[in-house]
Amino acid sequence: MTDRFDCYYCRDNLHGKKYVMKEEKHVCTKCFNKLCANTCAECKRPIGADAKELHHKNRHWHEDCFRCAKCYKPLASEPFNARDDGKIMCGKCGSREDGNRCQGCYKVVLPGSKNVEYKNKVWHEECFTCFDCKQPIGSQSFLTKGEDIYCAPCHDRKFAKKCFHCKQPISSGGISYQDHPWHSECFVCHTCRKSLAGTRFTSHEDHVYCVDCFKADVAKKCNGCKNPITGFGHGTNVVNYEGFSWHEYCFNCKKCSLSLASKRFVINGDHIYCPDCAKKV
Numbered sequence: 001m002t003d004r005f006d007c008y009y010c011r012d013n014l015h016g017k018k019y020v021m022k023e024e025k026h027v028c029t030k031c032f033n034k035l036c037a038n039t040c041a042e043c044k045r046p047i048g049a050d051a052k053e054l055h056h057k058n059r060h061w062h063e064d065c066f067r068c069a070k071c072y073k074p075l076a077s078e079p080f081n082a083r084d085d086g087k088i089m090c091g092k093c094g095s096r097e098d099g100n101r102c103q104g105c106y107k108v109v110l111p112g113s114k115n116v117e118y119k120n121k122v123w124h125e126e127c128f129t130c131f132d133c134k135q136p137i138g139s140q141s142f143l144t145k146g147e148d149i150y151c152a153p154c155h156d157r158k159f160a161k162k163c164f165h166c167k168q169p170i171s172s173g174g175i176s177y178q179d180h181p182w183h184s185e186c187f188v189c190h191t192c193r194k195s196l197a198g199t200r201f202t203s204h205e206d207h208v209y210c211v212d213c214f215k216a217d218v219a220k221k222c223n224g225c226k227n228p229i230t231g232f233g234h235g236t237n238v239v240n241y242e243g244f245s246w247h248e249y250c251f252n253c254k255k256c257s258l259s260l261a262s263k264r265f266v267i268n269g270d271h272i273y274c275p276d277c278a279k280k281v
Contacts, residue, residue, distance in 0.1 A: 007031055020049050040065050041086075056082060068093050079106055102127050118149075130154050177208070189213050202230070223270075224250030237261070253277050 005014045008025040020032045027036055029049040037046035038053065042065035047053045052063035054076060063076050070093035081094030081101075089097065091106030102109050104127025109115050114125040116137075129136050131148040143155040150158070152171070160169035164180035165187070175182045175197055184197045190207035201208050204218050211230065219228035223244040237248035239261055248261045255277035266278035273281060 009035060018049070042066070052076075056088075059086075070097070081106065104128065132158060178203075191217055220245045222247045222250050224252075241267075255280070 005026070006012060007014055007019065007028040008022075009027060009031040012028055014026055014028060018029055020027050020029060020036070022032060022036045033046055033048045037048055038055075038060035039045070040047050040062045041059045042061055045062075047060055047062055054061045054063055054066045064074070066075050066088065067073060068075060068080070068090040069087040070089055073090045075088060075090060079091045081089045081091065083089060083094070083097070091101075092103070094101060094106060100109055100122065101107065102115075102124045103121050104123050107124075109122050109124060116123045116125055116128040118128075125138065126136055128138075128149070130142070130151040131145075132150055132154040135151065137149070137151050141152050143150050143152060145155070145159060156169035156171055160171060161174070161181040162168065163170055163174070163183045163186050164177075165182055168183070170181055170183055173184055175184055175187045177187065185195065187196050187208070188194060189196060189201070189210040191209060191213035194210055196208060196210060200211050202211070202214050203209070204214065209218060215228040215230055219230050220238075221227065222229050224246045227247075229238055229245055229247055239246045239248055239251040249259070251261050251265075251272065252259050253265070253274040254271040255273055258274050258277075260272060260274060264275055266273045266275060268278060268281055
């Protein structure tokens with residue numbers, strides 16, 4: 001005959017049934033929930049046999065009720081602060097409330113210890129680290145992105161614009177040309193390498209030139225005055241004909257000096273004439 005295996009309270013047979021051990025006594029789940037279950041410190045309801053229970057200093061919670069009193073973040077698997085008023089808070093909210101807890105580890109920053117203060121917040125010196133490389137920043141310069149803090153090299157690598165020429169980060173200043181950023185020291189004339197920052201320049205076939213080098217090495221020569229056609233200042237319009245180019249103001253009849261831009265003309269040797277003068281040559 002099988003020995004009886006009963007609930008300590010109601011004496012129901014527990015063979016094949018779920019039960020709970022409470023102070024070395026076998027208790028059915030019904031009696032446990034009614035007579036033995038701890039009360040949740042948050043919702044004040046019993047923590048049943050099937051519920052996950054958390055406890056701290058003789059207080060008990062349902063797992064879902066164990067949340068930060070300030071931001072309601074679940075704290076079942078997170079660091080937390082138990083305050084003197086009984087409130088449970090996550091590390092961040094607790095440090096904001098206390099004002100003297102490290103923003104990195106949420107532990108108290110003891111008076112006289114090495115620490116870093118920034119925007120009314122405090123860190124242990126070893127906890128004030130770069131969000132990306134995790135190395136202590138110490139006395140180095142740093143930059144922020146949102147609430148995250150970065151050492152200068154990591155910030156430049158992740159967020160700074162890259163120079164169109166050397167592809168390195170632009171920490172400060174710089175020049176923008178054709179929607180591309182440049183270091184000031186990289187934005188130079190393709191021929192003489194003189195800096196073009198703050199000066200007049202022009203471009204030709206993806207290269208930039210100072211005015212002097214463009215005139216000497218790149219610009220077409222006017223077939224009339226033999227000077228470079230630069231596009232700077234007076235005479236920006238150009239007349240092209242059979243491989244030759246003229247400033248618009250140089251494209252005149254050789255005999256009467258009539259401007260022939262957008263008009264009929266006659267070529268005779270190296271000269272151009274209006275139709276009337278051409279008949280007299």
